[in-house]
Every structure is written in C-alpha cells, then in structure tokens.
Amino acid sequence: MERKRKMVTKMKHRKSLLIGMIAVVAFYSCVPTREIRDENIAVPENYQNQSVDTVNTGLVQWKDFFRDPNLIALIDTALVKNQELNIMLQRVDMAKNVIQAKKGEYLPFVNLQAGAEVEKVGEYTRHGAVEKNLEVKEGEEFPEPLTNYMVGAYATWELDVWKKLRNEKKAAVFEYLSSVEGKNFMVTNLVAEIADSYYELMALDNQMVIIDQNLEIQQNALRMVKLQKQAARATELAVKRFQAEVMKNRSHKYEIQQEIVEVENRLNFLIGRSPQHIQRESDNFIDTSIDTIYAGIPSQLLQNRPDVRSAEFELAAAKLDTKAAKANFYPQFTIKAGLGLEAFDTKYLTTTPESVLYSAIGDMIAPLINRNAIKAQYKNATARQLQAVYEYEKTILNAYIEVANQLSNIDNLKKSYELKDGQVQALTESIDLSTRLFQSARVEYIEVLLAQREALESRMELVETKKDQMLAQVNMYRALGGGWN
Numbered sequence: 001m002e003r004k005r006k007m008v009t010k011m012k013h014r015k016s017l018l019i020g021m022i023a024v025v026a027f028y029s030c031v032p033t034r035e036i037r038d039e040n041i042a043v044p045e046n047y048q049n050q051s052v053d054t055v056n057t058g059l060v061q062w063k064d065f066f067r068d069p070n071l072i073a074l075i076d077t078a079l080v081k082n083q084e085l086n087i088m089l090q091r092v093d094m095a096k097n098v099i100q101a102k103k104g105e106y107l108p109f110v111n112l113q114a115g116a117e118v119e120k121v122g123e124y125t126r127h128g129a130v131e132k133n134l135e136v137k138e139g140e141e142f143p144e145p146l147t148n149y150m151v152g153a154y155a156t157w158e159l160d161v162w163k164k165l166r167n168e169k170k171a172a173v174f175e176y177l178s179s180v181e182g183k184n185f186m187v188t189n190l191v192a193e194i195a196d197s198y199y200e201l202m203a204l205d206n207q208m209v210i211i212d213q214n215l216e217i218q219q220n221a222l223r224m225v226k227l228q229k230q231a232a233r234a235t236e237l238a239v240k241r242f243q244a245e246v247m248k249n250r251s252h253k254y255e256i257q258q259e260i261v262e263v264e265n266r267l268n269f270l271i272g273r274s275p276q277h278i279q280r281e282s283d284n285f286i287d288t289s290i291d292t293i294y295a296g297i298p299s300q301l302l303q304n305r306p307d308v309r310s311a312e313f314e315l316a317a318a319k320l321d322t323k324a325a326k327a328n329f330y331p332q333f334t335i336k337a338g339l340g341l342e343a344f345d346t347k348y349l350t351t352t353p354e355s356v357l358y359s360a361i362g363d364m365i366a367p368l369i370n371r372n373a374i375k376a377q378y379k380n381a382t383a384r385q386l387q388a389v390y391e392y393e394k395t396i397l398n399a400y401i402e403v404a405n406q407l408s409n410i411d412n413l414k415k416s417y418e419l420k421d422g423q424v425q426a427l428t429e430s431i432d433l434s435t436r437l438f439q440s441a442r443v444e445y446i447e448v449l450l451a452q453r454e455a456l457e458s459r460m461e462l463v464e465t466k467k468d469q470m471l472a473q474v475n476m477y478r479a480l481g482g483g484w485n
Helices: 002-028 069-081 083-105 126-132 164-230 236-270 298-304 306-329 372-439 445-479
Strands: 109-119 135-137 146-159 332-343 356-365
Touching: 069 083, 069 164, 083 164, 164 236, 164 306, 164 372, 164 445, 236 445, 298 306, 298 372, 306 372, 372 445
Parallel strands: none
Antiparallel strands: 109 146, 146 332, 332 356
16 A cells, blocks of 8 residues: 555656646747847958959058158057057956956856854753753763864856856957957057158158248248339338248248147157157158058958957857857756865864765756846847947948048049149249249239249148158058058
C-alpha cells in the first residue's frame, strides 16, 4: 500500500513538472521579435568624371604628405600635447576597461568570507531549552554565551546559456574598437586643422608683404601728385585722395597683423602651449606646387575613413546589445556553492570533518508577470540598432559627398588660379602704365588710384586662391581618410 502511494505521488510530481515545462515553453514562445533591416553600404563604382583607379592618396602617411619641416614639427607636438586628443585617449582606456569588466561577468565569482559572533538566548525559549538539554560532547555542555567562528570561500556563477554575457562582452569590444577609430578620426581632423591654420598664416604673411609693397608704390605716387600740384598740374583733391588711399592700406595692415596674432594663438592652442611665435617660411608660398591627389575608388572609404569604421563598430555593438536585451526574457540559471569551516570554539575550527561546512545550490529565475521593463529595454535596444544603421549609412554618404566636393573644388580652384594669375600680371603692368600717362597729363589721377587699388585687390585674391588650393589639398586628404596613420 505504501509503495503504491509513493508511485502515485511520483507520477503526480512528473505530471506537474511536465505541465510546468509546457507552460514555460508556451510562455517564452511569445518573446517579442522585431525585424530590423540590414545596412546599405552600396557606393558608386567611381567618383563623377573620375577614372577607376585604386591608387589612393589617403593611404599616404601624413609625414610623407606634408613636406614642410615646420608644419611637421607642429603636428608632431600636437599629437603629444593636444588636450582634446589626450582626453580622447582616456576615453579609449575606459572603453578598454569595460571589456575586462564584461569578461569577468561570465566567469565564476569567488569570495572569501570570515566571521565571528556571540549569542545569548533566553533559557525559557525553544533554542535555550534545547541547548540546556544538549551536550557538545559527553560531559561538556553548550557554552554560554554561545560563540561562533567561520571561514570559507563562496562562489557564484551565472550560466551563460543564452550567450547574454558573452554578447555584452563582444559589444564592449566593438565599443572599444569604435572609440579607437574615434580617436583616429580626431587625429585626422587635428592634423587637417593644424595644416589649415599653418597655410592661412603663410597666406597672411604674404598679404602683409603685398600691402607693404603697395604702400611703397602709393607713397611714391603721393609724392608725385604733390610735385604735380606744386607745378599746378594737379589739385589738392588728388593729393587728398592719394593720402586717403595710403591711410586705408595702413589701416588694413593692422587688421592683418591682428589676424596673424589670432591664427598663431590658434595654432599654439592646438599644440598645447602658451602664445608664442610660430616658426615658418612664407617667402615661397605663392610658388608652392600643388601635388596631384589620387582619390582611388569610393569603396575604399569604408576601410580608410576612421569615422566610417567607427560607425561600423557601433552598429556591430548595437546588434549584440539587442541580442543581450532579448536574452532577459529567458530563464537565468545560477549556481552557488560554498566550502569552509565553522565551529563555536576556535580549537574545534580545524577539526574535520566535524567543522566542515559546504553548500551547493542551483537556481532558475525567469520573469513571469509584469515584463514591461524588459520589453521596454528590448525596444530601446532595437531602436538603438536601427539608429546605428542610419548613422552608418549617413556616415558613408557624407564621406562620399565630401570627396566628390573636394575633387570638384580642386579642379575649379586650379582654373581660377590660372585666370587670376593672368589678371595680376595685367593689372601690375597697368600701374606703371597709368603712372606714366598721368605724368604726361594724358589720364586723370583717378585712373592711377584705380589701377593701384585693382592691382592690390587682385594680388590679395591670388594669395587667397593659393591658400584655398592648399586647404583643398588638406581637406581632400582628410576626406580620403588620411592623417591618422
């Protein structure tokens, strides 16, 4: 009869367990799933009006791309002392530490524990009455008050059945790689910004020289007009107009001096030092040759541009975060174990096996009711993944457009420079011609003023165009992903 009752009880337990398992399976079949489209990384085969050629200037190291030793020295200093870059390097280190933390989460946690306590219970209580009538050993009563000493090791291990912890660790790795590429992108922009400011400074130096040369011409013209007035061949109006033109250019000279100070200090800030003179050779700026830039093919941007690679790693991390968030819907399995020694007196603490303490527990915890927080976390993870898809596609499109714009800019600036160079030559000759004609009273003084003013403006514009050409080269190099390697 007893055996039959045990069999019935056992069958009931099996039936309850089976029903529970079916319920769990049915319940977790309702885990939400959101389909997210794949990223579109398609780019044109080549740039507009460009031949298909894999030679790419973006692969050239910056020390080979820039030849000016003063500029190279500035960039070298900035890569060590620039504060923003050093801040970014600390962020990279923090991202690396997250990997270590995530890696430890799917390994067992082992802790050491030691403790001591003393307890006095009332004699007329259940525990007190039991202790009063029990002996530790034959002829040895329970001590009063009762002390207790314990030392042991305890381990907790979450079984990564659904690969949640491993996905979180892999996501941390991709976040770290993204931060490294973010640092590389900052280096690219820093190198380009220093080169831009350096070339701007050289252009300002040349504009200063042009103003000085023009002032010398205008002062000679002013002396000539004064002599003409003394000879009654010119009026006081002509003298005043020439004086005003001289003062105007002297005023412009101070404006350029201020710009030079500001650009120098901008460079000093970028290289992390207090304001001081920037070493440079500006004499041959206008004659600086413009090297040919090879753009390669658009697909190379996916590998060369740090911002594109950073967005790619961010997307990979977002995909893994989504998988980890989905794993929260499934049961969590945990194993807890402990091993140690415990006794009410230190002299018995090392007595084995009497003082040995051990335990082993297996837990399964699964969310059953009110899973709104988990659902919200999963929805946010999928939204971030879709956001990362758009960000990746936007970065690729932006990279392609930047290169296309700079290719057109370089071509148009080359044509513009050639025309302005001819304009400068013509207007420079017109200064001497108008002066000789004025001396022979064949033209009015206003013609001399206009010739000098137009020649000055054209020379200043020529320097600006040369600067724009140099900046276009730098911006093209940056757009191709150069400068960080």
